[in-house]
Amino acid sequence: MKFFVDTADVDAIRELHDLGMVDGVTTNPSLILKSGRDILEVTKEICSFVEGPVSAEVVAEKAADMIAEGRKLAEIAPNIAVKVPLTWDGLKACKVLSGEGKMVNVTLCFSSNQALLAAKAGATFISPFIGRLDDISLDGLELIDDIRTIYDNYGFDTQILAASIRTLNHARECALIGADVMTAPPSVIKAMASHVLTDKGLEQFNKDWAKTGQKIL
DSSP: OEEEEEOOOHHHHHHHHHTTOOSEEEOOHHHHHHHTSOHHHHHHHHHTTOOSOEEEEOOOSSHHHHHHHHHHHHTSOTTEEEEEESSHHHHHHHHHHHHTTOEEEEEEEOSHHHHHHHHHTTOSEEEEBHHHHHHTTOOHHHHHHHHHHHHHHHTOOOEEEEBOOOSHHHHHHHHHHTOSEEEEOHHHHHHTTOOHHHHHHHHHHHHHHHHHTOOOO
């Protein structure tokens, strides 16, 4: 399973990248706003050290404008994945941009029917939003499972990029279902290392070691 980091915070990305935990990065207009930086500038910096796909999102609403923005974003670096919304215009843009050999991440997916259309339009990635479905009392993980089944049924190459990952359970279940990628905030990825029994065991080991009076260094 590939780990993408869902942030435009360069320092946070570097920390995880140094540990080999970054296979790619996803950004969106809200994350760019939070970073307080110019989209072209910060995206170029991220691409300078992240080898995998870096998603940069268009903000236009019409297909022609999305295509123009996508081409501009793709000029930043060869590993840019142009992010387009799952609208009819977004699908049109996906078809054109993917036909030009660009990676395309179709985002804001909330149904398996939408995911099927994105795959037909040539999407490199489909981004189903788990947490936002949970917010309206729907099962976001069920959507990941449904898309996995559909894509496997017909041999689509589009990768399932599980998004809106908010909890450790989301991460675990997406891995069990077989999502190709999960994108999560740095805090969620780092929290995956934590377990109460690990902390308890380490505390006991440290107490017992102190009683030996020994030193390694």
